[in-house]
Amino acid sequence: MTAKSKDREPAPALPVARVCVDVPLPHLDRPFDYLVPAADDAAAQPGVRVKVRFAGQMVNGFLLERVESSAHARLAFLDKVVSPERVLDPEIARLARAVADRYAGNLSDVLRLAVPPRHARVEAQAMPAVPTPEDDPGSAVPAMVSGPVMPDGPGEAVDSAAADEPVSTAVPGAGAVAAVGADDAVSVDVPGAVAAVGADDAVSVDVPGAGVVGADDQVSVDVPDMDAVPAVGAEQAGDGQPGSGGAHPVDAAPVAVEPGRAAHSADAGAAVSSDASGSFAPGWADYPAGPAFLHALADGRPARAVWSALPGEDWPARIAEAAAATVRAGKGVVAVVADARDLERLDRALTKVLGDGRHVALNAAAGPSERYRRFLAASRHRVPVVVGTRAVMFAPVADVGLVVIWDDGDDLHAEPRAPYPHAREVLLTRAQLAGCAALVGGFARTGEGQLLLETGWAKEIVATRGTLRARSPAIAPTGDDPQLARDPGAATARLPSLAWQAARQALQGGAPVLVQVPRRGYLPSVACAECRTPARCPHCSGPLGLAGARSVPTCHWCGRAAAAYACPACGGRRLRASVTGARRTAEELGRAFPGVPVRTSGRDEILDTVPGDAALVVATPGAEPVAEGGYGAVLLLDTWALLTRADLRAAEETMRRWLSAAALARPAPAGGRVVVVADGSLAPVQALLRWDPGWFAARELAERRELGFPPAARMASLTGKAEAVAELLDATHLPPGAEVLGPVPAPDDQERMLVRVSRGRAAELARALHEAAAVRSAKKAALPVRVQVDPAELL
DNA sequence: ATAATAACGAGA
DNA sequence: CTCGTTATTATC
Secondary structure: OOOOHHHOOEOOOOOEEEEEEOOOOHHHOOOEEEEOEHHHOOOOOOOEEEEEEEOOEEEEEEEEEEEOOOOOOOOOEOOEEEEEEEOOOHHHHHHHHHHHHHOOOOHHHHHHHHOOOOOHHHHHHHOOOOOOHHHOOOOOOOOOOOOOOOOOOOOOOOOOHHHHOOOOOOOOOOOOOOOOHHHHHHOOOOOOOOOHHHOHHHHHHHOOOHHHOOOOOHHHHOHHHOOOOOOOOOOOOOOOOOOOOOOOHHHHOOOOOOOOOOOOOOOOOHHHHHHHHHHHOHHHHHOOOHHHHHHHHHOOOOOEEEEEOOOOOOHHHHHHHHHHHHHHOOOEEEEEOOOHHHHHHHHHHHHHHHOOOOEEEEOOOOOHHHHHHHHHHHHOOOOOEEEEOHHHHHOOOOOEEEEEEEOOOOHHHEOOOOOOOEHHHHHHHHHHHHOOEEEEEEOOOOHHHHHHHHOOOOEEEOOOHHHHHHHOOEEEEOOOOHHHHHOHHHHHHOOOHHHHHHHHHHHHOOOEEEEEOOOOOOOOEEEEOOOOOEOEOOOOOOEEEOOOOOOOOEEOOOOOEOOOOOOOOOOOOOEEEOOOOHHHHHHHHHHHOOOOOEEEEOOOOOOOEEOOOOEEEEEOOOOOOEEOOOEOEEEEOOHHHHHOOOOOOHHHHHHHHHHHHHOOEOOHHHOOEEEEOOOOOOHHHHHHHHOOHHHHHHHHHHHHHHHOOOOOEEEEEEEEOHHHHHHHHHHOOOOOOOEEEEEEEEOOOEEEEEEEEEHHHHHHHHHHHHHHHHHHHHOOOOOOEEEEEOOOOOO
16 A cells, blocks of 8 residues: 555656645645655545645645646655545635635635535545546536435435436536636546646636736735725725726626616616516515616626615525525525524525525534535535535535625624634635625625725615615614603613613513613623712722622722722712623513513523514524514613723624614514614714614724724734744835834733734735744744734724 | 755864 | 764755
8 A cells, every 4th residue: 555655656647736735834835746646646636635745744735736747856746635525626725825815824724714624424425435527617517407406414315426417508607707617628528637726817817807816916816805996085096006906896897786777788678687586586676776686696797785684674585585596597605694593594594495405504513524514515516505604605616606794794704713714805705706796784784895885896785765764663762861760660670761661562562572781791880779870980980890799899991999989979889780681681671561571582592583472582682583573672771881892893883783683673664663772962873763874884984994994904913922923023024104003912921013004005914924924934933923914803 | 743955063 | 175963944
C-alpha cells in the first residue's frame, strides 16, 4: 500500500494537484503542489479531501485544481485521496478565497467553516461512492429535473442511482449569469481538466459586469460591499482601481426591481408578466416592486433587493415564493436565517410551496452525521434549495440563482470563528461572484442594507404608505408617566397607564398580549421603590446598579458604592430593580390581570407560537412567539435599557427588536395596538411610530458617515498582548489615510487597537494585515494577535 | 515537526 | 579551504 515515492507513477494527464493544506498559519495561505499518483487519477478531482505530507507531518487538505505542471522543482506525491466525494464546490472555493481576502484570513480557516466534517458512514450509505459523469456540474441541472429528488431524510435514505440522471438538457451557462456555468467550457470529459478554480479570467469576460471579479485583483473581489462604488453624494469611486467603476454590476446587471414593472429590456410585456408573477406569489403584490422582483427571479436574472417587510408579514411564505420562482428558472437558492426558530418556520413554508424533497434545512442542532447527510444532499445537487443558519452561507447548490438573508441585523449572523465573516457579507459576495440575485430582508433595516441601496447595488422593496397604514397596528409612545403611581392596577405591574389600558382592552376582546422586556442582566439598574425615580450616583449622576441580589448599589460610571442612598425626589431609602427579568415581570403582570393566563418565552424556554386567546405573553427580544391571528396589543417595556447601551449599534438594535415585536400585532383596523414606553421624540421611537425603518436606517448611516463608523468606513480590530499588537501594526503597510485608534484595554491583560480606512481602501487594509500576520507567523515567536475586520463589537 | 540550507568556526 | 556543527527558514 504505502509504496515509496519512487515506485509511484504520476498520472498521465494533469499530474499536478494544487492543494490547500489545513494549517492555520497566514504565511502558508497559498496552494501547494503535489503529484497525483496514477492510481488516484480518477478520484483526485477538484474539491476532494486529500491527505498530504506537509513539513514532515500528515495534514488534511482540499484539492483545488489539477494542472499540467508546477513551478516547484521537487514535488511529493499526494499521500491519499480521503474520499472521491467532491465536497468543495468550485464556486465555494472561489467564494471562500474572496471571503478570506475580505476578512484578512486564511483560506483554510474559511474552508473549515464551509465544509462540514466528513462522516464516512453517511457518505457510503447515501450514494455510490465513485463520481459518475452525471456529477459534472455542467450537466447537473437539478432544479427542473423531474423524477425523484431524494431527500436524504432522517431515515436511512438509500438513493437509487437513477435519481442522479439528468433528464433535461443542459441549460446553465445560457443567459447573463454564466459565472458558474463557465465550468462547462472545461467540462469533465477529460478527467481532471476542471480548472474551475483558476478559471476566473475566462469567466469574467462573458459576464456583464463581472469584469470586476478578476481573480488576483483583491480590490475587485471585495466589491459586494461596494468598496469601489461611490456612495451617493459621498466618497468617490475606488481610488486607483481601473476597471472597477464602469464595469460594476450596478451599471451592467439588470436589477429588475423598478417599481411596478420589470426593468429589463428583454422583458416584453412587462406589465403582463408582472401580473403573472403576482399571481403565482400574490403576497409580493403588496409591494410595488415585488412582482417585478419575482419575475426577474423566475427569468433567472440577477435582481438584488433590500426588502422591508410589512408588519404582520408572513415572511417565510414570501421567501419560499422567491425560492420557488428561482427554482422555476432552473436555479438554486441559499437562504440564511438567524436561529432555529426562524428556520423551522421557513422550513415549513418551503415544504408548503415546493413540496417535499426540494429543499434541505440545516442548522447546528442536528448532529454531525445528520449535518453531513444534508450537506451531501446539497453538494450532490439532490435539492435546489438550501436553508439554514449561518453555516449554510457556504452551502453548495447547483447554479445558484438567489441568495437570501432574513433579519440581517441579528448578531447571530456574525460567525464567531476566524476570520469572523458575517453571513450578509458572505452572501453578497457570493451573489457578486456568481452573478446571481440577492434578497436582504427584515422588518428592520441595517446601516449595511441602507448602504446597498444608496450605492445602487440593490433596489428597495417596500410597501406604499397606504398599504402600510392598512397593515400597521396603532402605535403610541408613553413616557415614564407620573400618573403611574396613582393607577392602582398599573402600579403593581410597573406599567404606565396607557400600556395597561391597551393590554386590558385586548384581553377583554379575547386577544393575546405580548410584553417585550429586555433580557435579565442586561443592564440591571435600580430606581426608588416608592416613586420610581431612577437612582443616580450622588457623585457623578451616573446610573446605579445592583450586581447581586443583596449587594450595595454601585455606580455604573464611576464605580463608587452608594450604601446610604436616599431618593432625592421623595427621600425613600428602598431601591428596586428597574429592569426586571421576564419571569418577574410575568408574576407582576399576573397579579395585575387576575384570571388571565401568563406565559413566558425567553432564554430557557422559547415558545414558537401561542393560540389566539386572551393571554399575557412575556418574552425577551428574539423569543417572541407568533400569535395565531396576531396580538391584540404589544407592549415594549424598559426600553431605556436598550437605548442607553454604549454600543454603536444600540439604537439600530433597539429599532430592530421593536419592529420585530410590533410586527406580530394585528393591524390597527383589527384592533391591534403597540405601546412603547419611551419618549416619543427619540428617533427610534419616531421611526417605530411611522413604521419607517428606511428613514431610520438612512439617518443612522448618515450619522455613521459623519463619525467615520462602519459601514461607512471599514474598521479592523487587533487584539492581543500590547507588544504583539504593536509588532503587528509595525509590520503592516497601512494604506494611505489609515487611522489608528486606541489602545483600549481588553480582557486577560490584553489590549485592542482599531484601524480605520475608507471603504475604497478596505481591500488594501485586509491584504496589508494578512501580510503582516504572515510575516509574524513566519518567524514563529509570535504571540497571537486576533485580527478582526468588521468586528461585531465596536467600542 | 523536519528537512533543506545558510552560517559559522575550528583545524588542516 | 574543508568539514562538521549549529542556526534559520521554508514547508510542495
